[in-house]
Amino acid sequence: MRRQPKQKRSKERVNRILDTAAEVFLEMGFDAATTHDIATRADTAVGSLYQFFPDKLAIFHALELRHIEQGRILGEQMYSSEMAQLPLEEFIAQMVEKCVKFFDNPAPKVMFIQYFTNSTIFKSIDESFTQEFVKGLANMLSLRNPNLSSHKCHLLADVCTQSGNALLLVALRSDETYRQQIISQIKNLITAYLRPHVGDEALHNKVMIAQLNNEKVEISTPQESQVMKCPHCKSERISKNGHRHNKQRYICKECGKQFSGNYSPKGYPEEVKQRCLGLYRGGMGFRAIEKKTGVSHNTVINWVKQIKRDLIN
Missing domain, CATH: 1.10.357 (Tetracycline Repressor; domain 2)
Incomplete structure (x- = not known):
């Protein structure tokens, strides 16, 4: 530049010239464009342009x-x-x-x-x-x-x-x-x-451990609060049905069959699980993850806590 703009008005003019020049170069090509084209499009006198650019x-x-x-x-x-x-x-x-x-x-x-x-x-x-x-x-x-x-x-x-x-x-x-x-x-x-x-x-364990240690993980919820599916018909319409041998029992409202609380949820594909964990590692809260993915926040909490136990062990 011939000289640097000092006043606000001059700085605004230079920025307008530069922004306009980019549009002209893009439309006409650098070789075909002229300083007169730029000045006209920028609504400034060509002499004003030459004050800053030769x-x-x-x-x-x-x-x-x-x-x-x-x-x-x-x-x-x-x-x-x-x-x-x-x-x-x-x-x-x-x-x-x-x-x-x-x-x-x-x-x-x-x-x-x-x-x-x-x-x-x-x-x-x-x-x-x-x-x-x-x-x-x-x-x-x-x-x-x-x-x-x-x-x-x-x-x-x-x-x-x-x-x-x-x-x-x-x-x-x-x-x-x-x-x-x-x-x-x-x-x-x-x-x-x-x-x-x-x-x-391939995400490094140390990165995950650091994230887990820095995040305030919510209190663990009971096993039964996870998203569950009937092991027989895969329905999610599940309700509690008493205890047996100190274990929670459930009954499926679709097929009517019962099963125990040893159930391990496998209803979500691995890619869904990894996406939820990735959002968590990126700083998103459990409720926000539930809203974004549709996966229960309780399920995500348990995934996180299980990973932490695996890393420690």
Whole structure:
């Protein structure tokens, strides 16, 4: 920039010029765009534009610096320790969605497309910027599975980032329908690629123990308060039916058969259980998990307490 804006009005004008320039570059392309196009669209005199920027390349480089700053904020949001504790599918989905939302804005979008189609005009952004995101993802993978070597984590993260970037470029340059299809396939591709290495079962025990110790777990409820199904007809219409040998008995209102309180609930698939535990590790309360998933909070409490007992033993 020729000079830095000091007054509020000048700062607002510069930001308006930059925002407008991103839209013009995106619509017309960098080569076809002119400073007059930018000034006209920004509703400012071209002379005012030249007070801050000598040419359109200087405007582009200012956008570039702003993109680096905003991109690093995006990286902090994507690669937080809380994100690492989510179930793999949800972790990938949130990560991709954060990227897509970021690149919905004209300035990041034009920076991304130009980098892969006309990288010679860049001054501050190079492959090292991409490698910052690779490093962030590699750290996340290490948190999910500490048994992986640093080289393996970097390799996995590099493949995910580079392939994700290539497909995201296709998505950003496509119509809305095809774009959404590509984004969905990015999630599926990365999830399938990472599952054998950092799937939900690879979450480190120490992370879970720390979460369990820091969370105020509600008082354990009796076994019978769990979501139960009749072992004969699988109905959930269960009611208490007295005691026998000091054990609670139940009766099914559908088939009329009785069974004892030694029942162990197996009505939920493993993926549902892991999703609930992932939400819990991410900081969500038991009642909130019940509202989101439909799984009784008592069931989630008992899952959590059972895991804690297993880890201690």
